[in-house]
Amino acid sequence: METDGGRDRLEYTEYGTGDAWVVLLPGLLIPRRMHDHLARTLAANGAHVVTLDFLGHGRSDKPDDPFAYSVTSFARQVVALLDELGAGQAVIGGTSLGANVALEVAAIAPERVRGLIVEMPVLDNALEVAIVSFAPLLLGARVFPFAFSGLRFVTRRVPRGVVPWWIGIGLDTLDHKPGPLAAYVHGLFFGRVAPPASERRRIQAPTLVVGHPRDPLHPASDAEMVASELPNTTFVKATSILEWRRSPERLDLAATKFVLDCWRPARRTRRTAN
Template sequence: MIYELRHFEYGEHRLSYEVHGAGPQTVVLLHGLLLDANVNRDLGCALADAGFRVVLLDLLGHGRSDRPHDPTLHRFDLYAKQVIALLDHLQVRQAVIGGLSLGADVSLHVAALAPNRVRALFIEMPVMEWATPSAAILFAPLLVTVRRAKPLVRLWAKFWRAMPRPRNNTGISLMNLLSMAPEELGAVLHGILVGPVVPEIAARRAMTMPTLIIGHTGDFLHPFDDAAALARQLPNAKFIEARSILELRTRPERMLPEIVQFFTENGMQRRVVSRGKSGA
């Protein structure tokens, strides 16, 4: 699995990203809350093999990017500005912007802030109005624990940092989460509870770019109703259902052809791939 690991300066901080493939047009994929680029790497490689250039960004506080302890830096709308800065850094006028969970919501903020930079949206497992009670139940106690039990959390993180990493990229991302220092965890959790999680409904209804939305059932933090509601609100949206929360992470082959078809039908050019692989 060969890719380029790069960085760029964003204000006083440094952001890390991976580049997979060398297609003529760019897909930016964003990770979920407290995860990192590892969680999207298998999907990114599959899309790169299909002929796209895929960029996996670690948002501030995540992965290899800087991890400031200031909660005011960790907001969904501020994360969106980091994505726009990435496009500027890459000198990319337009790209497909997408991600899962937090990454899905950040992508919506990018579309609200800079719609001319978004060729299409790829939204997997958005967290919106129906998820609010579940998110509050999960994240508020976790934040209190991280703040009040720092020595215990620090010991927990030290244990997981010493553990060998699995071969599975999603497993690596989860273990990296468990290895985060309490100050890093606390800053991100505090920050995401402040400010808007998704753009208001009026802003969503004004998003005319093609959008592929993926939802699934049986997930209290990413309710199917949120994904279905978003598909109704966006005027140019297509909705497909995943079999589980892990399908695109572990078995992307069923959904990949439909994803690639969506991109190509909406003007995304691909490089010609030889030796039997699909090309433009």
């Protein structure tokens, strides 16, 4: 898929068929295949699922321009994807950065959103930790680019087929040239990171929010805050950030039920909690 007048190439993968569209969005710098398992599970239950590499992620283009990267531009890429697929609406789901982008899609194009799956959003309560975590990444990519190029040289030579799947995802996440990496972090740092609370409260789409305890970069308080702001929310508390990666059955079931409910004619109207 191409956007921005054909200058930016974005890659996506489809699972399943039909009109019950779901778009799954990855976390910061992580390739789209992080959602392979969930996509296959949802497709097996009748959904038509698409996973997307934002600009700067996975196999999509990675320009050096900081202005190419922002949560709003990523949200526009999702809308462009729906146009490309001929999908009027979709359930938009994302993890971390992808969760913020899902909220942004609901803010800028609410008519395209059938529902939202928001796992560990990064909002007000994560600000200080995010700065401490990613400012060195920006500085290092600018000042010591040879270190990042050397790391990329090493990780690209590890065959993905001989390592566990999540280790392969981690290796792919490290596969970034220093110039585009610095531009990416710069763009996100100085751009809009999510819809403000005043806009989030106007989101009417049914939403599944998944929060994790003991995760300073994705504090449970941010997930709980979103769940309290949106008027049509189901909140699920994961046992840890690893539950959906190591023992996904419970959360897969919650996500599958949510997606199927979104695409049934009767829409949910009451808030529930698990």
